[in-house]
Amino acid sequence: MSLESSLRAKRAAGRKLLVPYVTGGLPGWDDAVRACAASGADAVEIGLPFSDPVMDGPVIQEASERALRAGATYPSILDSVRRLDVAIPLAVMTYYNTVHRAGHRRFASELAGAGIAAAIVPDLPLEESAPWTESADWAGVETVMLAAPTAPDERLVRIVARARGFVYSVGLLGVTGERDSLASTAATLARRVKTVTGSDGIPVLIGVGVSNAAQAAEACTVADGVVQGASVMRRMLDGGPDAVAAYVAEVRAAIAS
Amino acid sequence: MTLMAEPSDTGRFGEFGGRYVPETLVPACQELETAFRQAWADPGFRTELGDALRTFAGRPSMISECRNLGDRLGVRLLLKREDLNHTGSHKINNVVGQALLAKRMGKTRLVAETGAGQHGVASATAAALFGLECKVYMGAVDVERQALNVFRMRLLGSEVEAVHSGSRTLKDAVNEAMRDWVANVGATHYCLGSVMGPHPYPWMVREFHRVIGDEAYAQCQVLLDDVPDVVVACVGGGSNAIGIFSGFVDGRSRLVGVEPAGGAAVGRGQPGVVHGMRSYLMQDEFGQVLEAESISAGLDYPGVGPEHSHLASIGRAEYPSVTDGEVVEAFQALARSEGIIPALESAHAIAWVMREAHAMPGATVLVNLSGRGDKDVAQMMDLLA
Numbered sequence A: 001m002s003l004e005s006s007l008r009a010k011r012a013a014g015r016k017l018l019v020p021y022v023t024g025g026l027p028g029w030d031d032a033v034r035a036c037a038a039s040g041a042d043a044v045e046i047g048l049p050f051s052d053p054v055m056d057g058p059v060i061q062e063a064s065e066r067a068l069r070a071g072a073t074y075p076s077i078l079d080s081v082r083r084l085d086v087a088i089p090l091a092v093m094t095y096y097n098t099v100h101r102a103g104h105r106r107f108a109s110e111l112a113g114a115g116i117a118a119a120i121v122p123d124l125p126l127e128e129s130a131p132w133t134e135s136a137d138w139a140g141v142e143t144v145m146l147a148a149p150t151a152p153d154e155r156l157v158r159i160v161a162r163a164r165g166f167v168y169s170v171g172l173l174g175v176t177g178e179r180d181s182l183a184s185t186a187a188t189l190a191r192r193v194k195t196v197t198g199s200d201g202i203p204v205l206i207g208v209g210v211s212n213a214a215q216a217a218e219a220c221t222v223a224d225g226v227v228q229g230a231s232v233m234r235r236m237l238d239g240g241p242d243a244v245a246a247y248v249a250e251v252r253a254a255i256a257s
Numbered sequence B: 001m002t003l004m005a006e007p008s009d010t011g012r013f014g015e016f017g018g019r020y021v022p023e024t025l026v027p028a029c030q031e032l033e034t035a036f037r038q039a040w041a042d043p044g045f046r047t048e049l050g051d052a053l054r055t056f057a058g059r060p061s062m063i064s065e066c067r068n069l070g071d072r073l074g075v076r077l078l079l080k081r082e083d084l085n086h087t088g089s090h091k092i093n094n095v096v097g098q099a100l101l102a103k104r105m106g107k108t109r110l111v112a113e114t115g116a117g118q119h120g121v122a123s124a125t126a127a128a129l130f131g132l133e134c135k136v137y138m139g140a141v142d143v144e145r146q147a148l149n150v151f152r153m154r155l156l157g158s159e160v161e162a163v164h165s166g167s168r169t170l171k172d173a174v175n176e177a178m179r180d181w182v183a184n185v186g187a188t189h190y191c192l193g194s195v196m197g198p199h200p201y202p203w204m205v206r207e208f209h210r211v212i213g214d215e216a217y218a219q220c221q222v223l224l225d226d227v228p229d230v231v232v233a234c235v236g237g238g239s240n241a242i243g244i245f246s247g248f249v250d251g252r253s254r255l256v257g258v259e260p261a262g263g264a265a266v267g268r269g270q271p272g273v274v275h276g277m278r279s280y281l282m283q284d285e286f287g288q289v290l291e292a293e294s295i296s297a298g299l300d301y302p303g304v305g306p307e308h309s310h311l312a313s314i315g316r317a318e319y320p321s322v323t324d325g326e327v328v329e330a331f332q333a334l335a336r337s338e339g340i341i342p343a344l345e346s347a348h349a350i351a352w353v354m355r356e357a358h359a360m361p362g363a364t365v366l367v368n369l370s371g372r373g374d375k376d377v378a379q380m381m382d383l384l385a
């Protein structure tokens, strides 16, 4: 199932897009993914835990450390992905060294073999991305590109051109984590990216710093949808899959109205 | 053509280096590269930097001959005395350069990572001198074993934050400094402390430390009328080593970078990508970065600067390792025989010479004594008492 065509179809039907993030390998993470799917998520981003997650704040760092301590490896996570049996597309979020160590082609085909539609590699900027994107294209894995508030317009054009699945419009200057309010950069950047994509181009989702249902609704006034990371994972760490389900349903309701 | 020329357009030394940073930081790295290129070509900047190194950092640093230890080992042993620089190590060379550059770029704040605290102290010092705000990230383990340096940084007006994630040492301090930079990229310059990180850092930091090699080359010409047979330095990220290597890389000297046994990136690592660069990295089969383990906080790092990976892969430099035990012995030997207490980092280079001298009788060996041991005295007191 292609991530981009699925998201485009839902957007065409008037739906705002919701992509929760779940750290793979944490006890109960597979139930959390199923809970997201059952509670209104349009896709799920599965984080492959990494020892040095430079784009992540304390909550996702904690989740990654716990998953690694529980013995998680990317092959064991992909094994579980095969058994998830959810009806929405799945993406992985992975730091680049995981890809580099495995080898680009091997990693891309392992993702495809597990039924993963797309990959997000937050420490792989446009200039360094070719070895990966060539392999991903070859294996049929869509590479989501991140657009940052610091990017000049001409860079946004190149990022959008290379993006598959959706464009991840980074909501603020900073790492993942909950904030009291949606940063002003979130709407400013999403508008700039939308200007490049056009209204029926590749979907634009705001992620990083979208911290609750109200902020998600606010973000959806300019973007096609949102990625929710730390707010989901805090509930996962504190309450488990049921707490995740309740939260995803709450966000879905807020962006539907 | 020198072997240690500018990296490629994409910041590569051979197949190592590059710029693997989150999108947010790409424009900042580009801006820094442009600013450094312009400053480095500007005689005014060079003069300003040279003046600061001379009148503030105390350069040039001298070369001392170790007759007692040298005689015992059967080699001619010379030390490049970076330990005598202001703030006690080579780190000041780079920091003065970056602080001047940050001012030139209109930045008002520095962030830095530190292991042993020497780069943190140097950054705090330069920030005080040049009127910049400064925040230093330091692993919680290192905050404990380098308590004096933490207090020094605070005395100098910097904020020090202990990092509790991961292995709670240097690699995690780098992560946290990068996270800070991502969040504050407008007014903040990331004052990286070694020849590592994304392009242009490995190149820029090398250029700021080239002064060590340039001076040492000229000093050896006077003293030996020749280059030394062997040039030795300890390697954490590799800045003091690259600095002294730069003076000798195009000649006949054997170049030796000494890693700690518990942090042997070149010796035990495979190519990997972390902290913005592709370089040798201690990692497991799935690419998880392994925790380094060394008695010396400044070398407790699982990676290494990309130019060292390049020099290793083309066979121009070699990267053996020494054990903590050998380091403790070398630390005491230099103190007792020469009246010089070295930094634990620098003691790695001495330890290698002590172990290998028998295989190079009569050789002239130049060691970069990257720092002094004051900061390590409390730790050694606990260990040896």
Ligand SMILES: Cc1ncc(COP(=O)(O)O)c(C=O)c1O
Pocket (backbone or CB within 6 Å): B089, B090, B115, B116, B117, B118, B119, B193, B194, B195, B234, B235, B236, B237, B238, B239, B240, B241, B297, B298, B299, B343, B345, B346, B370, B371, B372
């Ligand atoms: C005295 C001294 N030498 C060496 C190092 C290691 O750094 P590098 O390998 O960049 O020279 C440090 C780092 O803290 C240090 O304090």
